[in-house]
Amino acid sequence: MSHLLFLDESGVDHRDSPYEVLAGVAIGDRELWNLICQVQEAEQEHFGTRISEGLAELKARKLLKGKTFRLAAQLDPLPPDERARLARSCLEKGSQSKEQGSPEAVTRAELTALAQAKVAFVERVLELCARYRVRAFASIVPCSAPRPTGDFLRKDYAYLFERFYYFLDEQPGSELGLVVFDELEKSQAHMLVGQMAKYFRETAKGKQRAGRVIPEPFFVHSDLTTAIQLADLVAYIIAWGFRFSGMTAPARPELAGLAQQVSLLRHRSVRPMLGLEDFAVWSFTLIDDLRPREEQRSR
Numbered sequence: 236m237s238h239l240l241f242l243d244e245s246g247v248d249h250r251d252s253p254y255e256v257l258a259g260v261a262i263g264d265r266e267l268w269n270l271i272c273q274v275q276e277a278e279q280e281h282f283g284t285r286i287s288e289g290l291a292e293l294k295a296r297k298l299l300k301g302k303t304f305r306l307a308a309q310l311d312p313l314p315p316d317e318r319a320r321l322a323r324s325c326l327e328k329g330s331q332s333k334e335q336g337s338p339e340a341v342t343r344a345e346l347t348a349l350a351q352a353k354v355a356f357v358e359r360v361l362e363l364c365a366r367y368r369v370r371a372f373a374s375i376v377p378c379s380a381p382r383p384t385g386d387f388l389r390k391d392y393a394y395l396f397e398r399f400y401y402f403l404d405e406q407p408g409s410e411l412g413l414v415v416f417d418e419l420e421k422s423q424a425h426m427l428v429g430q431m432a433k434y435f436r437e438t439a440k441g442k443q444r445a446g447r448v449i450p451e452p453f454f455v456h457s458d459l460t461t462a463i464q465l466a467d468l469v470a471y472i473i474a475w476g477f478r479f480s481g482m483t484a485p486a487r488p489e490l491a492g493l494a495q496q497v498s499l500l501r502h503r504s505v506r507p508m509l510g511l512e513d514f515a516v517w518s519f520t521l522i523d524d525l526r527p528r529e530e531q532r533s534r
Contacts, residue, residue, distance in 0.1 A: 283323030295471030
């Protein structure tokens with residue numbers, strides 16, 4: 236059995252996100268297809284249609300923006316069947332507006348239903364992740380953190396791969412991990428592949444971890460890959476709603492319930508290090524400086 240680690244980022248444009256988050260969801264190969272089917276069925280159930288079958292993508296910033304929660308609170312919670320019917324009507328009117336340029340008026344009930352459906356859908360998706368034993372990994376970086384100048388694998392990637400390795404190392408048998416990225420611009424993808432190869436081939440820790448983590452990643456289109464969309468949801472919720480010691484930026488309170496669900500997807504490894512036999516290492520880590528020690532000392 237192997238685990239696939241699907242990776243995505245949130246806040247990398249440094250516009251308004253309080254944190255830059257590199258997040259991954261690790262899914263067992265035997266669980267992956269069943270989870271995908273369940274997520275797609277949940278999409279149909281909540282919206283009355285498959286949004287992601289067309290050109291649309293289930294991006295967290297659209298599902299969970301502040302406006303979604305304001306609209307969802309306009310009315311009392313709607314019964315699931317009525318909510319799905321009204322949400323579908325709202326989506327269809329929006330689609331007709333784009334195609335025909337003469338929109339049919341969207342009702343307040345339809346807008347509210349769509350917003351409530353978005354929140355309920357994300358809650359269901361995170362429940363499914365827990366049911367299928369998905370584990371979440373994240374490197375969390377303040378947007379003000381100093382950046383390295385060298386051409387090597389950044390610390391946020393290295394720390395995330397370290398924790399993925401710890402997770403694999405605790406699984407029964409000889410578990411292998413495959414890394415799957417959201418597609419990058421081609422030159423960026425080449426650079427990342429080169430940096431990963433250098434890390435796994437030339438550093439002592441990288442060589443050790445290459446025994447579990449396949450060093451060459453795969454790249455996929457996020458709008459065609461359900462599991463990348465799960466990583467996107469996790470990254471966004473961590474950036475805006477999840478907090479632990481050292482994370483000083485305020486969180487959006489309406490995301491507290493979703494952040495708790497994401498928290499339950501973390502993995503806790505127990506490693507012998509620093510003279511301690513039972514040293515706990517969590518799969519989420521906060522990194523306040525991305526520069527290597529040598530570069531920090533030289534400044």
